Amino acid sequence: MTKYKKAYVYKGFERFWHWNQALLIFILAFTGFEIHSSYTFLGFANAVKVHNLAAWGLIILIVFAIFWHFTTGEWKQYIPTTKNLKAQAEFYLFGIFRNAPHPTKKTVISKLNPLQRLVYLGLKILFIPVMVVSGLLYMFYRYPQGNNIEIINIGNLEVIAIVHTAGAFILLSFVLVHLYLITTGHTLTSNLKAMITGWEELEEEVAEEEKKPAFPGKGEKEQG
Amino acid sequence: MNKFTKPITFFLAIVAPLLIVTLVLRQPAPDNSLLDRVRAEHPERHKSAVDHSKFEVLQKDFTNPHEITAACLSCHTGRGEELMHSAHFNWEREAFIPGRGVTYLGKKNLINNFCTGVQSNEGSCMKCHAGYGWSDTTFDFKNPYNIDCLVCHDNTGTYKKASGGSGYPVMGHNGPDFKAITASVGFPKSENCGTCHFEGGGGNNVKHGDLELALLTAGRDVDVHMGVDGMNMECVDCHTADNHVMKGRYYGVSSTNTQRLHCEDCHTSVPHTESILNEHSIKVACQTCHIPVYAKVNATKMYWDWSTATRKKDGKGYETLDKDGNVVYTSIKGDFVWEKFVKPEYLWFNGTADHHLITDKVDTTLTFIRLNTMNGEYSDRNSKIVPVKVHRGKQPYDTHNLTLIQAKLWDSEPGKGALWVDLDWEKSLEEGMKYVNLPYSGHYDFIDTRMYLPVNHMVSPKTEVVTCRECHTRTNGRLAGLTDFYMPGRDRNRFVDIAGQLMLLLSFLGAASHAALRYHAARKRNTTANH
Numbered sequence: 205m206t207k208y209k210k211a212y213v214y215k216g217f218e219r220f221w222h223w224n225q226a227l228l229i230f231i232l233a234f235t236g237f238e239i240h241s242s243y244t245f246l247g248f249a250n251a252v253k254v255h256n257l258a259a260w261g262l263i264i265l266i267v268f269a270i271f272w273h274f275t276t277g278e279w280k281q282y283i284p285t286t287k288n289l290k291a292q293a294e295f296y297l298f299g300i301f302r303n304a305p306h307p308t309k310k311t312v313i314s315k316l317n318p319l320q321r322l323v324y325l326g327l328k329i330l331f332i333p334v335m336v337v338s339g340l341l342y343m344f345y346r347y348p349q350g351n352n353i354e355i356i357n358i359g360n361l362e363v364i365a366i367v368h369t370a371g372a373f374i375l376l377s378f379v380l381v382h383l384y385l386i387t388t389g390h391t392l393t394s395n396l397k398a399m400i401t402g403w404e405e406l407e408e409e410v411a412e413e414e415k416k417p418a419f420p421g422k423g424e425k426e427q428g
Numbered sequence: 429m430n431k432f433t434k435p436i437t438f439f440l441a442i443v444a445p446l447l448i449v450t451l452v453l454r455q456p457a458p459d460n461s462l463l464d465r466v467r468a469e470h471p472e473r474h475k476s477a478v479d480h481s482k483f484e485v486l487q488k489d490f491t492n493p494h495e496i497t498a499a500c501l502s503c504h505t506g507r508g509e510e511l512m513h514s515a516h517f518n519w520e521r522e523a524f525i526p527g528r529g530v531t532y533l534g535k536k537n538l539i540n541n542f543c544t545g546v547q548s549n550e551g552s553c554m555k556c557h558a559g560y561g562w563s564d565t566t567f568d569f570k571n572p573y574n575i576d577c578l579v580c581h582d583n584t585g586t587y588k589k590a591s592g593g594s595g596y597p598v599m600g601h602n603g604p605d606f607k608a609i610t611a612s613v614g615f616p617k618s619e620n621c622g623t624c625h626f627e628g629g630g631g632n633n634v635k636h637g638d639l640e641l642a643l644l645t646a647g648r649d650v651d652v653h654m655g656v657d658g659m660n661m662e663c664v665d666c667h668t669a670d671n672h673v674m675k676g677r678y679y680g681v682s683s684t685n686t687q688r689l690h691c692e693d694c695h696t697s698v699p700h701t702e703s704i705l706n707e708h709s710i711k712v713a714c715q716t717c718h719i720p721v722y723a724k725v726n727a728t729k730m731y732w733d734w735s736t737a738t739r740k741k742d743g744k745g746y747e748t749l750d751k752d753g754n755v756v757y758t759s760i761k762g763d764f765v766w767e768k769f770v771k772p773e774y775l776w777f778n779g780t781a782d783h784h785l786i787t788d789k790v791d792t793t794l795t796f797i798r799l800n801t802m803n804g805e806y807s808d809r810n811s812k813i814v815p816v817k818v819h820r821g822k823q824p825y826d827t828h829n830l831t832l833i834q835a836k837l838w839d840s841e842p843g844k845g846a847l848w849v850d851l852d853w854e855k856s857l858e859e860g861m862k863y864v865n866l867p868y869s870g871h872y873d874f875i876d877t878r879m880y881l882p883v884n885h886m887v888s889p890k891t892e893v894v895t896c897r898e899c900h901t902r903t904n905g906r907l908a909g910l911t912d913f914y915m916p917g918r919d920r921n922r923f924v925d926i927a928g929q930l931m932l933l934l935s936f937l938g939a940a941s942h943a944a945l946r947y948h949a950a951r952k953r954n955t956t957a958n959h
């Protein structure tokens with residue numbers, strides 16, 4: 205029988221960042237698809253206003269999050285690894301139904317399983333930057349004419365808008381799956397509780413490995 | 429000390445940057461100084477420094493209007509020269525049109541789809557000419573005494589030009605008191621401009637739709653500028669003149685991006701508090717949002733079908749009226765469609781226009797002929813979206829020579845080929861083309877034509893502006909016809925939308941079925957464990 209020990213996994217800022225980002229992405233998606241004419245709720249002008257405000261909020265948050273990741277060294281959590289990748293996929297596809305143990309042990313210095321590492325890295329270096337950049341271009345895009353207004357000369361909004369829309373669909377799909385995967389922790393609610401309180405019950409033997417230097421996948425045993 | 433570290437860090441790290449960003453992004457208040465000055469100066473009406481009733485040269489019982497002009501010009505030397513260079517007198521302008529070179533076009537020689545054109549009809553049309561005696565091609569444009577000063581400068585409201593009088597006023601017993609008129613001349617009032625610009629096309633609001641007699645008496649709800657319960661502005665408050673050359677263009681007859689009058693001249697190009705609205709002004713003309721509808725009081729003519737003209741009842745011409753009293757059929761002109769509270773159509777426009785000349789060939793494979801083409805497109809940096817009234821017409825053309833035909837409509841007496849007198853198309857077209865000295869094969873038919881008239885007046889109060897969704901909507905938006913650019917809320921990439929929705933659906937189904945399988949597996953495990 206594996207022993208569990210409470211560990212402080214998610215720091216204060218991390219949780220602040222996570223939940224604010226969740227809220228902002230929800231607001232952005234909700235108002236964004238209203239601007240896209242998928243439905244009417246706030247009204248077009250209000251949707252645009254709220255969308256732009258939330259966008260600035262998210263950008264500020266991201267700036268802080270980047271600073272946090274680099275100053276704390278937490279960025280290393282996202283270094284991709286192929287170790288256990290197959291096992292992790294097999295776990296979600298088969299093992300989980302047999303109540304098999306998680307193939308990757310969660311530790312404070314290695315919170316993410318190899319699949320999470322890949323997906324979150326993709327979000328951080330591809331999908332979120334694409335949304336931020338296309339969003340900023342969308343906001344600061346000016347028709348090719350001067351007037352009294354500062355300009356970025358781009359001939360047409362079409363490409364920017366389509367990239368931004370496609371990115372929104374991808375992010376929303378991620379959120380859907382992400383929401384479901386909350387329930388796949390040690391217990392149904394353990395992941396959620398951890399992200400709210402910061403504390404999570406981790407397997408004891410693994411918690412001891414904290415003293416060793418952080419290498420992705422280091423010290424993790426494959427188990428069936 | 430330590431207990432303050434957290435709040436201070438929180439303030440410095442989170443609140444302070446947010447404050448700074450908010451302050452930086454705060455939008456500056458629009459600069460209204462120009463508008464405020466206009467508002468302040470507006471009530472100070474110009475008062476003439478002289479009393480015209482004291483001038484000896486005006487103490488005459490005028491029997492000849494040319495003498496009045498001579499009297500005016502005896503003091504106002506040089507003004508005659510100015511007017512002789514203006515479009516109000518010449519009815520044409522020198523303009524360079526790409527593909528045509530330097531042209532001399534105007535009401536004088538252009539074809540339209542209202543009364544088709546002035547040539548051969550001058551006796552009647554020149555009721556709206558700022559001159560006396562333009563009855564045919566022999567009119568002398570170099571004679572300053574042929575100028576009509578009073579039609580614009582009469583401030584009594586009693587001066588009237590005679591119908592069918594080649595621009596001459598009614599004089600003698602039935603005429604007004606010219607002494608009173610000359611004694612009180614001044615800046616043109618809206619009524620003066622309105623005699624021609626409100627009643628162009630043969631009656632009130634026929635032609636423009638946004639220019640009509642009701643502007644003289646209506647409130648701000650009809651026109652914020654001219655509303656009697658508002659600024660009550662006169663036409664010339666905006667349409668200022670420099671040496672008798674007025675600002676403002678009508679692209680049914682004009683061609684170049686010059687001498688235009690812009691809302692921005694007073695309101696600046698950044699008049700809104702919200703910068704996202706100011707950004708619109710780069711590609712959208714003010715009028716597009718601020719004139720949601722035109723013809724707000726009386727109906728305007730939207731369609732004119734000449735092909736049904738000349739029908740007779742009991743051997744005579746007749747008229748049919750609709751319930752509002754608008755003529756919907758008359759034997760001398762054909763069928764009309766009138767509309768009230770009309771939503772404009774929209775075009776990209778860069779300030780230049782081309783015209784279909786009477787010598788141009790008509791392409792009968794087209795569904796309609798554009799009589800004036802307002803140039804512009806999305807990718808043209810000088811183009812903005814502008815509202816227009818589109819006047820659709822059906823008018824005669826020569827089926828052999830493939831040109832539009834100038835019809836002779838008016839004459840003072842029967843038997844001269846005037847359609848309105850004789851109700852005979854054959855003769856009317858023959859005489860009209862003979863007058864303009866162009867070939868006519870004798871074979872005619874009617875062809876669909878369109879004219880584009882920019883809508884610039886009847887600006888609504890800001891509470892009634894066009895809303896975002898009226899354009900930013902998937903279907904039937906106001907700008908549904910302008911398809912050469914991507915507009916958020918209207919346009920989307922079908923593939924991205926379908927693929928995106930499919931991806932969302934699959935994500936949801938994937939999660940749901942995974943959950944169902946887990947639930948099922950867990951129950952099975954529990955049952956096994958319990959046994």
